[in-house]
Amino acid sequence: MTSLLSIDILLTAACAWGVVGLLGLVAPRNTHFISKTLFPLGALVGVLVGLASLGSLGGPAQTAVLVIGLPDLPFHLRLDNLSALFAMLLGFVAAGISIYAAGYFRKGEGTAPGVLCLEYHLFLASMLVVLLADDAYAFMVAWETMALSSFFLVTTDHRHEEIRRAGFLYLLIAHIGAIAILLSFGVMTGGAGDYSFAGMRAQQLSPFWSSAAYLLALAGFGAKAGLVPLHVWLPEAHPAAPSPVSAMMSGVMLKTAIYGLLRVSFDLVHATIWWWGVMALAIGLVTALFGVLYSTVQSDMKRLLAYSSIENIGLIAVGIGLTLIFHAYRMETLAALAMTAVLYHCLAHSAFKSLLFLCTGSVLHATRERSLGKLGGLIHRMPWVAWLALAGVIASAGLPPLSGFVSEWLLLQSFLFSPGLPHPWLNMVVPVAAALVVLVAALAGFAMVKFYGIIFLGQMREPGLKDAHDAGTWEKFGLAWLALITLLLGILPSTVISRIDAATQQLLGTGLAAKLKEQGWWMLAPISPERASYEPLIFLVTIAATLLLGRWLVRHLYHGRVRRTTAWDCGYYFQGPRAQDTAEGFSQPIRRIFEPMFRMQRHFPTARDTEPYYSVKVEDHFWYWLYLPVARLAGRISTLIVTLQGGRIAVYLMYSFITLLVLLLVARP
């Protein structure tokens, strides 16, 4: 009985989000009502969504048909394990972000709070419908609603020109992606005209058409997820959007794209061909390396996080690629291992990246600064935000015992099995790819130390930072919620995996849960304990016990005396905030080592400068290699077309006449 209810609960929740959004229009300027009543309500709905999906994980698929839609094609909805997993992610993360948003949105310029509330909740509801949709029509309607509502959210501060431009770029790439997805669905129907997912599953496509569908889906969902070269909107849109929206987009919306890619490549299309996986693996590696390198050299804290999201999506794509390769060779246990890594990283990333984006929101509110070069020392003024951000930073750097490490560990474990592939050169090349994954993880550590060290540690780089204040109660609660998820995902991997294993089993037919049941709940040993094991709880307890015991012993055997004085710094006299590394200075080694990867414009001071300064501007190669040429080509084509449009009615009549003549000649009976 309860299993029958889950999809109804989720549908009610989607409607509830819609209603909460509409209620915002009742009093669009009443900030207090909207932020302190409606957003917490939305959060409550989020918790409900999370719990309902968690409850339905492992149960049978549930379907529903809505009467709305086209005359012949009502909305088909279906809640299976894959949808439930991502809906759970959406619900729990959205709850944290909404609670945070209750304290975040204030009176200001830009969109009225009521309209913002509508857009925000519509965004949530549409993401939920995307996950539930069981036919191409419902999927595309929800997908477009999601794109449009998030576009309006990104352009909340539409008075600034660069924000409007960022919004336009986002909308453009979202639509290029949507076209590819639509075409992919078209290919998958196989000309039968049945646009329901059930109909697509029933189609037996030839390898050629399967590959076409897969490639279109990879391009379309890749554009939404931020795979290179369609990543350019992320670093523009994330800094432009308000922080809760950035958190929602990076934490949850990117995962809907991953959901779509998984749905198409493992569920709707049956054939799996090994080079599909190689392709995803290669694109993922390039994306991850590109994202992490660019994230280390950013000077804007939200751009840094946006590039870090690109990196994480790249790692997820690497995992998908590996899963596809194993799946193509029918090595299902290993495919399940890689798939678990993918799903785990989706969960982990959505929590820690939302947490970090929300922390930047608090910093932004407290200081009105986004540029790393004007921050510093905020741990003294904002201890709550600083310590909670540390959890996100450690998870994002892929370090034990938090969530990022678990998925990385699983991914590396599955790489270790790739020499068993029955393919002459794949089994050589793929293990070496693991080296790049490790390089990416280590560079992510560099980026995160930069992010945290420059914002929260050191001396305050601007005098105005002395007035910074810690986050409010609502914000703290939202941050703590997400930090708690990060911690739990980090220390209870076995428990989590046995819950999410249902989705792996649905996609691959086999999972890891049975293996994990043989061991204790504290132990993660996906293949066998002799082969590899990881016990984060014991790990954490050992470090904590040593830490506390060490502290206690030192205090009792010796003393706990502390004196305060000025810093030593080798006796160097000038110790102002300018003596610290800037954001650019910190990443100088990266720019130097990986110089060809960046397009840099640098200005060096000369001996004769009266006001010497150094500046460096790092730009994306892809703008110059891909986007600007395409834009120029589009411009040239449109000027050609403009010459046809003379504006005189006689000319247009002549065009019609010529067309008519040609048609008469061509279409003779």
Place this chain on the structure above:
Amino acid sequence: MISISGLLGQAFAILLALVLAPLLSGWVGQCRAWLQSRTAPPLLLPYYQLQKLFHKDVVLAHGASSLFRAAPFVVFGCMVLACAIIPSLSTDLPLAPAADALALVGVFGLARVFISLAAMDVGTSFGTLGGRREMLVGFLAEPALLMVIFTLAMTVQSTSVATIVETLAHRELVIYPSLAFAGIAFTFVSFAENARVPVDNPATHLELTMIHEAMILEYSGRHLALIEWAASLKLYAYSCLGLALFFPWGIAPGDNFLALVAAIPLLLFKLAIGGAFLAAIETINAKMRIFRAPEFLGTAFMLAVLGLLVRLLLESRV
């Protein structure tokens, strides 16, 4: 299942690490002095220093936050865990399943991130410089180290350090070319990770060349003592790891008490040789510029990848 003797062995291994680690640092210092024709400091110098530092007051900079005060304890905890899971005497370690070789790299990474953050905390020029350089060395060394571990893990079909050592110790003496490559790469990485010449100089206070010393300039008293102790524990951990992976003979399997007792002098002997080797390498090399470090570690990485490829190409049927 976890046995009493296993637990005792584990506790003994940790205590031995805590006691032996400063001794190893002192021994390396002595060998260095002899090779450089200096009068050698006493072997027990690191203990005297720890004792002195623990007695002293902590002098904190005004800008130091709570993270700065917590970091030495975290780093120390990480290093103790690392020493606990690396088999030095016996492979019967109840803590070993808690972290395999990949997690071991993660432990070192966690310690590195904390010490770098602490270095940035006071906000001095040298602190941030040291933090940045430490992270630079870290991201270059970590992939190389992981590739070494991958090579071994593929040879043994396991990433558990205890299993790797047990398997390698109990097979006939065959020279694997892949292990040779991995061994050289591992040596390179350990020099970089332990802040030794040619990447860093543990004895320097020459401002522009230091990495590790630059990070801990602001530490004093018990904090500095813990960091110094953790640094020697790290050297001990890397030495034991290298010895266990490439010279695993003599490490006791399971809870055989006699073998355990026999393993102690053998470990001391191996560590003494290893320390002397380290001192010799440090003496015949000059410290390189910081931007030569990528080449040095890039070589290590290439060697490790080569080892992996050799393993896959030539030894896949072994």
